Amino acid sequence: MNLRRLLPRSRAKGEPISTVGLLVRFTAAGLIVLLSLAALIAFIARQAGTAQASESARQVAFVTARGVVEPRLNGFVLAGEPAALSGFDKAMRDLVLQGSLVRVKLWNADGKIVYSDEPRLIGATFPLGAAEAEALRIQGSSESEVSDLSRPENRFEIPYRKLLEVYVGVHGPNNEPLLFEAYFQYQAVTQAGQTAWKRFAPPSLGALLVLELVQIPFAWSLARRVQRQQRERERLLQHAVDASDAERRRIAGELHDGVVQELTGLNYALDAMRLGSPDEGQRAELIADSASRLRGSIGSLRSLLVDIYPPNLAEEGLASALAELAAGLERTGVEVQLETDGAEHLPPAVAALLFRAAQEIVRNVASHSGAREVLIKAERLDGRARLVVDDDGRGFDETRLGERNSSGHLGLRSIGDLLAQSGGMLTVRAAPGQGTRVEVEVPVA
Structure with a gap:
C-alpha cells in the first residue's frame, strides 16, 4: 500500500483548514438560526397578542x-x-360606542334587528348565522368571528374594511331570548398583537444574540483545536509514511548486503567445488562452512521476519517476542542480558507498543552503537509498563538528538509520537563514549 495516498488532498495542495472560515460558517449558521427563531417568536407573539385582544373584546x-x-x-x-x-x-x-367598538345590534329570535346605532337597520329581518343562533340559544355564552362584510346586514360596515364581531345572548323583560352583537375594529386587535410582539421580542432576541456572541469565542477555540488536531494527524501520518519508506530501504539494504551476498558467495563456493576436484578434507571443510553460512542467513531472515511480521503477542506474550529480538542481536556478536519476569499478562495493545519500541531501539543499537553488552528489561510497576534498553556503546550528544531526527533518523521520533498518543513517554539518556539508555513507559489500563 502506498501510504502517501492516505495524505489529505487539501494538505497535499497546501490548503489547511481555515480557522476564520470555520468561524464564519459557524457564525452564519448561528445567524440563520437566530433569524429563524426571531421570525418564529414574532409569529407566536403576534398570535398570542391577537388571541388575547380577541378575548378582551369578548369580555x-x-x-x-x-x-x-x-x-x-x-x-x-x-x-x-x-x-x-x-x-x-x-x-x-x-x-358603549367608545374606542374600537364602532357598531352594536340587538336581535330577537326571529332575526329581526330590534335596535342598532345605524337606524336604517332597525326593523330589518335577516337570517341568523350558525354562530349567532348558537349564542342566542345558549344564554350567557359569547362567540366571536371576523365580520363577513358581504352579508346584507353588514353592508353599512363596509367603510370599516375589517371588523371583529362578538355575539352575547341576553334576556328581555319577559325572559325573552335576545342577541347582542358588538363590532370592534380589527385593527385594534392586530395592534394588540404587534404590541405584544414589541414587548416580548426584544428581550428574547437580545438573549439569543448574547448567546450567539458568547458562543463565538468558544467556536474560535474549537476551530483552532480542530486545526491543531488536523495538523497533528497529518504530521503523524507523514512520520508514518517517512518511517515506512525508511523501513523498506533498510530491509532492502539488509537483504542485499547480508543474505543475498552470503547466498551469492555460497553459490560461487559450491560451483567451484562442483567444477574442481577437491579432496575429502576440502569437501568436508566446504560443506561445514556452507552449513554455517546457511545458518547465519536463516538467522538473518528470521530477524527480518520478526521485523516485518512480529510474533503474535496475544498468544506468545511480550517475553517471547523480546527473546526473538535478543537472539537476533546476539547473532551480531553482542552479549544480551534479557529480564522479562515482570512483563507477563500485559494488555495486547500495551505489549504491541512496547515491542514496537524495542524493535526500533534494538535496531539502532545494532546499527549505530558498536555496543558489546546490552540490557533489555521489561517490567510492570504501579499501573505502568516499562521497557529499558541500556547499551555500553559509543553513545552520542543528547543535545544533537533533534538534528539526528531531522536528518532522517525517524524511528525513535515515530515511536515517541505513538507513545505520546497513548499517554506514554520515551526518554533517551546518552553521552559520548558512555553508552545510551532508552526508557519507555506506557500506562496500563
Whole structure:
C-alpha cells in the first residue's frame, strides 16, 4: 500500500483548514438560526397578542351586554317605541360606542334587528348565522368571528374594511331570548398583537444574540483545536509514511548486503567445488562452512521476519517476542542480558507498543552503537509498563538528538509520537563514549 495516498488532498495542495472560515460558517449558521427563531417568536407573539385582544373584546362585549344593555331593555324598546329607542340609543352612544367598538345590534329570535346605532337597520329581518343562533340559544355564552362584510346586514360596515364581531345572548323583560352583537375594529386587535410582539421580542432576541456572541469565542477555540488536531494527524501520518519508506530501504539494504551476498558467495563456493576436484578434507571443510553460512542467513531472515511480521503477542506474550529480538542481536556478536519476569499478562495493545519500541531501539543499537553488552528489561510497576534498553556503546550528544531526527533518523521520533498518543513517554539518556539508555513507559489500563 502506498501510504502517501492516505495524505489529505487539501494538505497535499497546501490548503489547511481555515480557522476564520470555520468561524464564519459557524457564525452564519448561528445567524440563520437566530433569524429563524426571531421570525418564529414574532409569529407566536403576534398570535398570542391577537388571541388575547380577541378575548378582551369578548369580555368587553359580555360586560356591556349584561351591565349596560340588559338592564335597559323593556317592552317599549322591544316594541320600537320612538321615545324608548331614543333613550336606549343615547345610553348606547354615551356608554358603549367608545374606542374600537364602532357598531352594536340587538336581535330577537326571529332575526329581526330590534335596535342598532345605524337606524336604517332597525326593523330589518335577516337570517341568523350558525354562530349567532348558537349564542342566542345558549344564554350567557359569547362567540366571536371576523365580520363577513358581504352579508346584507353588514353592508353599512363596509367603510370599516375589517371588523371583529362578538355575539352575547341576553334576556328581555319577559325572559325573552335576545342577541347582542358588538363590532370592534380589527385593527385594534392586530395592534394588540404587534404590541405584544414589541414587548416580548426584544428581550428574547437580545438573549439569543448574547448567546450567539458568547458562543463565538468558544467556536474560535474549537476551530483552532480542530486545526491543531488536523495538523497533528497529518504530521503523524507523514512520520508514518517517512518511517515506512525508511523501513523498506533498510530491509532492502539488509537483504542485499547480508543474505543475498552470503547466498551469492555460497553459490560461487559450491560451483567451484562442483567444477574442481577437491579432496575429502576440502569437501568436508566446504560443506561445514556452507552449513554455517546457511545458518547465519536463516538467522538473518528470521530477524527480518520478526521485523516485518512480529510474533503474535496475544498468544506468545511480550517475553517471547523480546527473546526473538535478543537472539537476533546476539547473532551480531553482542552479549544480551534479557529480564522479562515482570512483563507477563500485559494488555495486547500495551505489549504491541512496547515491542514496537524495542524493535526500533534494538535496531539502532545494532546499527549505530558498536555496543558489546546490552540490557533489555521489561517490567510492570504501579499501573505502568516499562521497557529499558541500556547499551555500553559509543553513545552520542543528547543535545544533537533533534538534528539526528531531522536528518532522517525517524524511528525513535515515530515511536515517541505513538507513545505520546497513548499517554506514554520515551526518554533517551546518552553521552559520548558512555553508552545510551532508552526508557519507555506506557500506562496500563
